[in-house]
Structures are given as C-alpha cells and as structure tokens.
Amino acid sequence: MYAIPGPEVWVYSGKKLQNLEQVKRYLEARRMRIVMNPIGVIHSPYKEPKDMPIQGTFKPEVEAFVEVYAKYSDGLKDLEGFSHVIVLYFFHRSEKEQIQGSPFLEDDEHGVFAMRSPHRPNHIGLSVAKICGIYGSKLHFTEVDVLDRTPVLDIKPYVKYFDARENVISGWLDKHFEDGHSPEKTILR
Amino acid sequence: MYAIPGPEVWVYSGKKLQNLEQVKRYLEARRMRIVMNPIGVIHSPYKEPKDMPIQGTFKPEVEAFVEVYAKYSDGLKDLEGFSHVIVLYFFHRSEKEQIQGSPFLEDDEHGVFAMRSPHRPNHIGLSVAKICGIYGSKLHFTEVDVLDRTPVLDIKPYVKYFDARENVISGWLDKHFEDGHSPEKTILR
Numbered sequence: 001m002y003a004i005p006g007p008e009v010w011v012y013s014g015k016k017l018q019n020l021e022q023v024k025r026y027l028e029a030r031r032m033r034i035v036m037n038p039i040g041v042i043h044s045p046y047k048e049p050k051d052m053p054i055q056g057t058f059k060p061e062v063e064a065f066v067e068v069y070a071k072y073s074d075g076l077k078d079l080e081g082f083s084h085v086i087v088l089y090f091f092h093r094s095e096k097e098q099i100q101g102s103p104f105l106e107d108d109e110h111g112v113f114a115m116r117s118p119h120r121p122n123h124i125g126l127s128v129a130k131i132c133g134i135y136g137s138k139l140h141f142t143e144v145d146v147l148d149r150t151p152v153l154d155i156k157p158y159v160k161y162f163d164a165r166e167n168v169i170s171g172w173l174d175k176h177f178e179d180g181h182s183p184e185k186t187i188l189r
Numbered sequence: 190m191y192a193i194p195g196p197e198v199w200v201y202s203g204k205k206l207q208n209l210e211q212v213k214r215y216l217e218a219r220r221m222r223i224v225m226n227p228i229g230v231i232h233s234p235y236k237e238p239k240d241m242p243i244q245g246t247f248k249p250e251v252e253a254f255v256e257v258y259a260k261y262s263d264g265l266k267d268l269e270g271f272s273h274v275i276v277l278y279f280f281h282r283s284e285k286e287q288i289q290g291s292p293f294l295e296d297d298e299h300g301v302f303a304m305r306s307p308h309r310p311n312h313i314g315l316s317v318a319k320i321c322g323i324y325g326s327k328l329h330f331t332e333v334d335v336l337d338r339t340p341v342l343d344i345k346p347y348v349k350y351f352d353a354r355e356n357v358i359s360g361w362l363d364k365h366f367e368d369g370h371s372p373e374k375t376i377l378r
Binding site: 034036038074078081084114126128155156157160162163166167168170173 | 224264266268275300303309344347358
C-alpha cells in the first residue's frame with residue numbers, strides 16, 4: 001500500500017482508491033485496517049497524568065474543551081440542547097497494548113475489555129462529560145479525565161433513553177464503591 | 190507512505206517504522222491518520238438495516254454476539270461480572286459523511302455530533318448492550334442494534350459510577366419520549 005505524492009490516490013494491491021472513504025471501505029472488506037482522522041483536539045488543564053482523576057466525576061469542577069477542526073464544526077449544531085456528551089478519543093500517550101493487567105484501583109488482574117485502561121487494542125478512550133457551553137467550534141465541558149492535546153475521534157450526544165441504565169452490576173469495581181463510598185485512590189500519582 | 194512486502198515495515202517520509210504501534214504514534218504526532226484493526230466481528234440476526242431498531246432497547250429480546258479474534262480473547266477475563274457493556278464498532282455500511290442532516294426520528298436537521306447517525310466522521314458506532322454470557326471468545330448480548338458482520342473496535346465494561354447519569358437532558362430527542370412514551374418509529378424500514 002502506498003500513496004502517490006500529490007493528489008490523494010492510494011493504491012492497494014494494484015487497485016487505485018481515490019479518497020480516504022474508498023480506502024476505509026476497502027480495508028473493512030478485507031478485515032484489515034481502518035483509517036481515522038482526528039476531528040479535533042482536547043484542551044485540558046491536565047498536562048500530565050499526575051493529578052488527573054481516573055474518572056471526571058471525582059473532580060467535577062475542572063473545565064476543559066474540545067476544539068473541533070473547522071471542517072467539522074457545523075456538526076455541533078443543536079448539541080447545546082443536551083446536558084451530557086460522550087467524547088471518544090485516542091489514548092495518544094499509551095505506548096502499549098496489554099490484554100490482561102492490573103487496573104489503577106487494585107492489584108488483581110483483569111482482561112482489558114473488563115477495564116477502562118488506556119493500554120487497549122486501538123487505544124480508544126471514552127468519557128461521559130457535562131456540557132458547559134458551545135462557543136463556535138469549542139465545546140466546553142466539566143467532569144474531565146482527559147489529557148491536554150488528546151486527539152478527538154468522535155462526539156456523541158448522551159441520550160438517557162439509550163445510554164443511562166438502571167440495575168447495573170459493575171463487576172470487580174462494585175466493591176470499591178460499596179455503600180455509596182468512593183475509592184481512596186481516584187487521582188493518578 | 191508505503192509498506193514493503195514481507196515483514197511489516199512502513200515508511201513515512203523516509204522514516205522506517207517497524208510495527209503498527211510506531212505507525213500510530215507517528216500519525217498522531219503529525220495529527221494525521223490513526224490506523225485501527227478490528228478486534229472482532231458481530232454476529233447479529235439483522236442482515237440488513239430493515240427491521241433493526243434504532244436502539245437495542247426497542248427490541249430487547251433479540252440476541253447477538255461478538256466473536257473476539259483469538260489474539261484478543263483473553264481480554265474478556267472478568268467481563269462476565271458486569272451486567273452491561275459498551276461496544277464500539279465501525280459503521281461499515283455507511284458510504285458517506287454528513288456533517289448536518291435529518292435523523293431517523295424527524296425531519297429537522299441537526300449536527301452530526303448531536304445525533305447518533307452512522308454517517309459521521311470516522312464512522313464509529315457505540316451501543317450499550319446487556320451481557321447474556323461469555324463463552325470462550327464469544328460475548329453474547331441482548332439489546333442489539335448492530336448489523337451482522339460489523340467490525341468491532343473495542344469493548345468496555347459499562348460502569349454505573351462512570352457512565353450512568355441522572356438529571357440528563359437529551360436535547361431534540363426529549364420531545365419524542367415525553368411522558369415515558371416511545372416514538373412511533375423505532376424500527377428501520
């Protein structure tokens with residue numbers, strides 16, 4: 001696979017693909033690679049993992065914003081009518097993929113798909129955040145647990161009819177939150 | 190950018206990168222493309238969009254499963270302790286990116302980041318599903334709204350302390366669910 005310099009033409013096994021959309025279709029059909037482009041970047045007070053909470057609700061007052069790139073900013077229309085948002089981003093600081101390991105909260109080992117660890121295949125992060133306001137191409141939010149300069153892959157409205165669940169059992173995490181308490185360690189060191 | 194046939198060596202602007210991890214790092218640093226590999230595939234009774242609900246809760250009894258590829262299946266360890274899961278996948282049937290448009294439920298136009306439309310940048314889909322059981326590398330779930338053969342990008346445990354929110358306002362969607370009613374159109378035709 002190579003890109004001919006100049007206009008964006010990608011060639012796969014001799015098949016010319018004219019744009020990234022065609023490339024994505026092709027990759028998918030072969031169950032191979034999927035190519036994504038960030039739609040924006042996060043500006044956050046957390047420059048390093050130190051002092052950042054493991055989930056934004058543990059430091060709810062901290063504010064950050066997504067700067068959506070110009071070509072995508074019309075996509076924010078009517079998002080201000082929602083109270084919460086789901087932000088999907090790329091864990092750009094993770095240097096590894098760890099299929100089993102210990103989470104921050106305990107020493108027991110779990111599978112990566114039973115944890116919210118950044119060291120996961122495809123390195124996709126997900127945070128539910130509270131919308132403060134939208135100013136042009138800037139989506140301000142609180143309940144932040146994302147590093148500064150994190151590339152954003154998608155923004156979705158949090159819809160209570162689709163995303164809020166009752167009678168949820170949260171596996172190995174429940175014991176850390178018994179009787180309404182929070183775990184002792186919720187801030188990264 | 191091209192891949193030398195044989196061992197996986199990718200070259201970007203003369204810089205040799207030995208593996209996909211290095212490629213990802215490089216792409217991110219340049220704010221360019223992020224390369225992902227599916228970690229599995231969905232087996233669902235919905236072969237076509239027709240008859241599929243817009244969200245799985247509208248046909249809660251239907252069952253599907255994620256077949257996680259062998260190299261990732263150890264990542265499912267301890268997920269069976271959770272009642273719900275977040276499945277992230279690639280909308281492989283969407284042929285377009287539409288920054289504003291009308292959702293299935295109404296004719297008014299909204300931004301793509303205020304909708305759950307498949308026609309979005311990066312084409313990432315997100316569903317909250319109910320876990321039925323995990324059998325080897327197969328994660329069975331109900332509350333299905335995903336097409337058969339959809340490539341899966343990630344699986345995350347649904348954690349009530351992180352993902353369930355109260356006092357949620359759901360923008361343009363709220364009027365369709367007033368007084369606890371469901372919209373008339375919840376099944377794709």
